[in-house]
Amino acid sequence: xxxxxxxxxxxxxxxxxxxxxxxxxxxxxxxxxxxxxxxxxxxxxxxxxxxxxxxxxxxxxxxxxxxxxxxxxxxxxxxxxxxxxxxxxxxxxxxxxxxxxxxxxxxxxxxxxxxxxxxxxxxxxxxxxxxxxxxxxxxxxxxxxxxxxxxxxxxxxxxxxxxxxxxxxxxxxxxxxxxxxxxxxxxxxxxxxxxxxxxxxxxxxxxxxxxxxxxxxxxxxxxxxxxxxxxxxxxxxxxxxxxxxxxxxxxxxxxxxxxxxxxxxxxxxxxxxxxxxxxxxxxxxxxxxxxxxxxxxxxxxxxxxxxxxxxxxxxxxxxxxxxxxxxxxxxxxxxxxxxxxxxxxxxxxxxxxxxxxxxxxxxxxxxxxxxxxxxxxxxxxxxxxxxxxxxxxxxxxxxxxxx
Amino acid sequence: xxxxxxxxxxxxxxxxxxxxxxxxxxxxxxxxxxxxxxxxxxxxxxxxxxxxxxxxxxxxxxxxxxxxxxxxxxxxxxxxxxxxxxxxxxxxxxxxxxxxxxxxxxxxxxxxxxxxxxxxxxxxxxxxxxxxxxxxxxxxxxxxxxxxxxxxxxxxxxxxxxxxxxxxxxxxxxxxxxxxxxxxxxxxxxxxxxxxxxxxxxxxxxxxxxxxxxxxxxxxxx
Numbered sequence: 001x002x003x004x005x006x007x008x009x010x011x012x013x014x015x016x017x018x019x020x021x022x023x024x025x026x027x028x029x030x031x032x033x034x035x036x037x038x039x040x041x042x043x044x045x046x047x048x049x050x051x052x053x054x055x056x057x058x059x060x061x062x063x064x065x066x067x068x069x070x071x072x073x074x075x076x077x078x079x080x081x082x083x084x085x086x087x088x089x090x091x092x093x094x095x096x097x098x099x100x101x102x103x104x105x106x107x108x109x110x111x112x113x114x115x116x117x118x119x120x121x122x123x124x125x126x127x128x129x130x131x132x133x134x135x136x137x138x139x140x141x142x143x144x145x146x147x148x149x150x151x152x153x154x155x156x157x158x159x160x161x162x163x164x165x166x167x168x169x170x171x172x173x174x175x176x177x178x179x180x181x182x183x184x185x186x187x188x189x190x191x192x193x194x195x196x197x198x199x200x201x202x203x204x205x206x207x208x209x210x211x212x213x214x215x216x217x218x219x220x221x222x223x224x225x226x227x228x229x230x231x232x233x234x235x236x237x238x239x240x241x242x243x244x245x246x247x248x249x250x251x252x253x254x255x256x257x258x259x260x261x262x263x264x265x266x267x268x269x270x271x272x273x274x275x276x277x278x279x280x281x282x283x284x285x286x287x288x289x290x291x292x293x294x295x296x297x298x299x300x301x302x303x304x305x306x307x308x309x310x311x312x313x314x315x316x317x318x319x320x321x322x323x324x325x326x327x328x329x330x331x332x333x334x335x336x337x338x339x340x341x342x343x344x345x346x347x348x349x350x351x352x353x354x355x356x357x358x359x360x361x362x363x364x365x366x367x368x369x370x371x372x373x374x375x376x377x378x379x380x381x382x383x384x385x386x387x388x389x390x391x392x393x394x395x396x397x398x399x400x401x402x403x
Numbered sequence: 404x405x406x407x408x409x410x411x412x413x414x415x416x417x418x419x420x421x422x423x424x425x426x427x428x429x430x431x432x433x434x435x436x437x438x439x440x441x442x443x444x445x446x447x448x449x450x451x452x453x454x455x456x457x458x459x460x461x462x463x464x465x466x467x468x469x470x471x472x473x474x475x476x477x478x479x480x481x482x483x484x485x486x487x488x489x490x491x492x493x494x495x496x497x498x499x500x501x502x503x504x505x506x507x508x509x510x511x512x513x514x515x516x517x518x519x520x521x522x523x524x525x526x527x528x529x530x531x532x533x534x535x536x537x538x539x540x541x542x543x544x545x546x547x548x549x550x551x552x553x554x555x556x557x558x559x560x561x562x563x564x565x566x567x568x569x570x571x572x573x574x575x576x577x578x579x580x581x582x583x584x585x586x587x588x589x590x591x592x593x594x595x596x597x598x599x600x601x602x603x604x605x606x607x608x609x610x611x612x613x614x615x616x617x618x619x620x621x622x623x624x625x
Contacts, residue, residue, distance in 0.1 A: 003501075003505060003508075003509060003512050006501075006505075007498065007500060007501065010500035010501070011500060013500075014499075014500055297498060299457075300496050300498070301498075301509075301513075302457075302481070303455070303457050303484065303490055303492075304484070304485065304490070304509060304510040304513065304558065305481050305482065305484050305485020305486070305510050305513045305514055305562075306481065306513050307477075307478050307481045307482075307513075308477055308478070308481070309478075310513065394452075394457060394458045394459055395456075395457040395458070395484075396449075396452035396457035396458035397458065399457070399492065399496075
């Protein structure tokens with residue numbers, strides 16, 4: 001009822017200092033919870049990207065090739081060294097599952113991006129690839145064809161539009177989602193056939209074209225272990241069967257970081273739960289005091305015919321308004337804090353090899369809404385019991401300040 | 404109209420059980436003006452609270468227009484209080500954050516009898532009648548104690564109650580204002596036919612009542 005809601009609002013305004021303190025306390029609590037939850041989820045997703053969703057369990061590259069483990073398990077790094085495209089198939093290694101070959105050429109003056117931008121042209125075998133296509137966020141409603149390219153999330157062009165690479169038109173078939181891995185974000189992906197068709201247009205450096213553009217050569221392989229096989233078994237099998245190859249897997253230091261971060265996240269979660277619980281107790285205590293102070297008013301309302309549900313509703317609405325506003329302010333505060341620390345956080349995580357991926361907007365909005373709803377719910381629950389107790393008293397006792 | 408049978412009310416305190424009202428039998432006919440007199444602490448206000456459905460009696464029955472008040476459910480009792488009983492307290496009992504017109508319209512809005520516009524129209528009419536037509540949008544703190552008491556009477560009348568209970572409504576007012584307010588209550592009783600039970604220390608006023616109930620130590624003595 002509007003008049004009772006109005007009354008609840010005016011009651012908040014009547015004790016401005018107390019209402020502001022309550023709002024501030026809830027804002028801090030819900031801000032911490034929102035920020036903590038958003039960061040936790042972002043870090044969790046980043047870990048998933050960095051460790052779990054990389055698609056490949058290991059990478060096979062030419063011995064001597066430099067590799068960045070995090071990026072490498074999505075895409076092989078550009079290098080002048082090559083392997084034979086059928087080297088793993090010939091070895092018949094039982095501990096290997098899917099094998100996805102990749103060719104990578106880093107080019108300049110391609111017409112893609114700025115004039116001096118280095119662009120990674122990444123060739124994949126669409127039928128065997130399992131690390132790139134799962135990241136397709138938008139794509140045309142058909143299979144990848146010769147002449148099609150897929151853009152990393154860091155490049156912006158409409159689907160179906162034309163992209164000139166070294167003056168040759170290509171159709172933008174799809175766009176990848178964000179992974180936080182640089183090669184992945186900035187890459188232009190295409191089938192082997194498309195890359196080979198471009199080979200003649202790629203300027204030569206020194207005596208010859210990049211070796212990887214030759215038929216039957218690849219930059220490396222992304223490999224998935226066969227069910228039940230261990231990385232150690234596969235590594236030995238590959239190294240004994242393929243000469244001049246290097247096997248790259250996630251190392252123990254990354255596992256350590258992952259475990260450390262997981263423990264940290266659990267600690268943050270426990271702190272958040274404690275904070276919310278203490279906030280609920282505080283709101284409940286405060287509303288017990290407010291109800292006690294306003295016994296006369298509640299008794300009067302009861303005397304003129306307000307039902308118990310209306311009295312309880314009024315107090316709950318009052319609490320929900322205060323804590324809801326606190327929740328909104330807390331979310332705003334959280335966004336501000338995250339913006340302030342964004343750079344240092346991303347830098348730190350990048351340094352330890354974890355590509356940081358912020359939650360996307362719908363998820364962030366959902367977390368913000370959840371924090372506000374939770375704050376309001378705490379207000380409602382905190383006020384419910386004292387209001388319900390007061391509503392059970394005789395109107396006369398309340399009017400006289402008893403009960 | 405009103406029938407009380409063996410009404411009693413006891414309180415549990417730290418010093419033991421205190422009996423405020425004991426074995427009261429009282430009948431008031433429809434449209435009657437009854438005055439309740441007695442010394443402070445004699446149980447007058449407690450009796451009024453029990454009759455008005457504000458305080459559950461420890462024993463006995465209170466029947467208004469054939470309805471046994473304290474056999475009603477909590478919601479039904481709220482509805483009954485809202486529609487049948489008007490209550491004027493012995494203190495200024497307005498909600499300070501609401502305008503005068505909101506205070507008066509509140510019982511009608513709670514009872515949902517006349518709709519919002521109807522409730523406010525009635526509230527404006529009653530405030531006009533009480534001589535406060537120019538203060539509809541004022542807040543209680545902006546008017547005098549006597550005017551506040553008039554607003555409380557207007558609020559008590561908003562739902563056309565069959566029974567108007569006034570518990571020393573002029574206790575803290577000057578003689579002239581007391582006279583004006585009492586005249587207003589008596590006019591309502593006479594012209595509208597609302598049954599009026601008035602707690603007062605003013606014996607001259609009590610003499611104008613059709614029935615005088617004298618209470619001492621929680622019991623009717625005359």
